[in-house]
Amino acid sequence: MIFVPIKLFIRSNNYIYIILLFLIISCNKNISNSNNLPNVIVILTDDQGWGDLSLHGNTDLQTPNIDNLAKSGVQFDRFYVSPVCSPTRAEFLTGRYHTRSGVYSTSAGGERLNLDEKTIADVFQNAGYQTGTFGKWHNGMQFPYHPNGRGFNEFYGFSSGHWGNYFSPMLEHNGKIVKGDGYCVDDFTNKAISFMEKSIDEKRPFFTYLAYNTPHSPMQVPDKYWERFKNKDITMRNIRDNSPQDLDHTRAALAMCENIDWNVGRLVEKLEQLNVADNTIIVFFHDNGPNGVRWNEGMKGRKGTTDEGGVRSPLFISWAKKIKSNTIVKQIAGAIDLLPTLSSLAGVDLVGNKKLDGIDLSPWIIDSSLQSNDRLIFSHWRGRVSVRSQRFRLDHEGQLFDMHVDSMQLQNVEEKHPKVASNLKKAVDDFKNNSMQINVVDEHETSSSYIQMLSQMDERPFVICDSNFEWTQLPARDAVAHGNIIRSNRYPNCSYFLNWTSIEDKITWNVEALSSGKYEVQVYYTCKAKNLGCKLELRFNNSVLRKVVDEPHDPVAFGKDEDRVPRIESYVKSFKPFNLGIIDIEKGRGKLSLSIPEMSGDEGIEFRLLMFRRIS
Secondary structure, eight states, rough: OOOHHHHHHHHOHHEEEEEHHHHHHHHHHHHHHHSSSSSEEEEEEEEETSSGGGGGTTTTTOOHHHHHHTTTEEEEEEOOOOOSHHHHHHHHHHHOOOGGGGGOSTTTTTTTTTTTTTOOOHHHHHOOEEEEEEEEOOSSSSSSSSGGHHHHHHSEEEEOOOSOOOOOOOETTTTTTEEEBBBBBHHHHHHHHHHHHHHHHTTTEEEEEEEEEEEEESSOOOOHHHHHHHTTOOOOOSSSOOOOOOOOHHHHHHHHHHHHHHHHHHHHHHHHHHGGGGGGGEEEEEEESSSSSSOOOOOOOTTOOOOOHHHHEEEEEEOTSSTTTTTOOOOOGGGGHHHHHHHHHHTTOSSSOOOOOOOHHHHHOOTTSOOOOOOOOOEETTTEEEESSEEEETTTEEEEEEEOOOOOOOOOOTTTHHHHHHHHHHHHHHHHHSSSSSOGGGTTTTTTHHHHHHHHOOOEEEEETTTTTTTEEEGGGEEEEEEEEEEEEESOOTTTOOOOOTTTEEEEEEEEEEEEEEEEEEEEBBBBBGGOOOOOEEETTEEEEEEEEEEBBBOOBBBBOOOOOSSSSOBBBBOOOEEEEEEEEEEEEEEEEEEEEOOOOOOOOEEEEEEEOOOO
């Protein structure tokens, strides 16, 4: 602290200096207070079901580190997320239902979080925290939708909904393409640990969002985990219905869950080594129900459904010496509650002026015997809406279930509780009218046409060339193919384009350049030697860039040998960057197109990614 004799200022009537002195004292006080703020780690897993923990009674796997984390603090018995990935992430980030925030799909732009939304990272960054996220983002790729534009100082991982290779894959670090180091979940944990160590060295509190991408497919896991499961007799089977259970898929999923558990243990051990365990809040939850037919305590539904089994997730919050161990909270809660709850626990102020849907759960964390309130929690996907009260669930077909006595949703009790059913149906109608972008008529509610309608209504272009960020990615996922070009798979997130057989073929993006300037352009491509000489043309409004492909690159697709069970998504290739040159971009909207006006062989390139790098 700087010491200055106050009497000197008083004698000279230099009140400006007196004010400056108090500002210095206030600044030092704030720095001191920031050093006492708790660190926060949020761990989110991808497609892990309620039943995929030994804590919940599954004897086919062992998750001792996650179990111990749960027992060391508070466990929420009825915690609800969305039926799929990006909506849950949006609700965690904003404290608001995803239907309000622009997120309506898991790909092709529908996963983007509206730019007028404030995130939990904005909250903690504003309070002086170092903020970092590691793993799967899935709420927008191009800056400022990118994590570095949503309050995170540090990002290492991938922005898409799923990834095609888990062993040293192509990833990004703050927008720049990099190569991963080993199995991705281990790698994300290593990078998160390094980030936390650096924050501690700088005497800054950290907010770490660790978004693991497993056990989402492809079902890839290191040998040492698979060896424990590949011949294992699965005794905990699907007991909900007659749906067939793929036992190898179950084995792979459980092996991936044990790898997650090992990494959670590494995080806790590192906190103890760094002497910050006592002042670190650790949160653990899942993003939706299980990604397959397997044991889930008999609950109805799994990933993609709005029934209990599709949206019920564990929530564990641990904070040594602050949260009493072995606390069980019966109050229903949801991902929308994490932003107000964590800000309250940490003692930091909210930012933004949008009304939150979530509530502060800290009163129940402090006193789990506190009476439950009468709130409702809504679950939505593809036009289907269900609602949960403390006791009842009204499903998307209007059936009522008493969850206190019928957790498997076997008996419709609407006739027994007509008033409850009527009130909940009215609440669903209100939700559809006031909280959803559009309300689709009944015949569309269970079909993919709901997503198509929302996509057609989405007027947001893909943004490129923001002056505040060096890199812009435009993947095949976000493009539209024209002519003979086909996508490598119906699931677009990690797909690429092939069958470029005509000079009339092209791919386009509807974009808005946020700033003018010069940008270096790279095309991630493959090209057979016999097709060398094809000329690429990139065009945006009045700007054109052309160059002949003069270097062959013809790798084979891979992933099959690493998969423990056959995948449904694309296999991947090692696409190579081709420097297309430097283009002058003018600020504004338009169609960005990539074409091949001259071909020397049977085909042009296969296309994976377009990268812009700002150079002026």
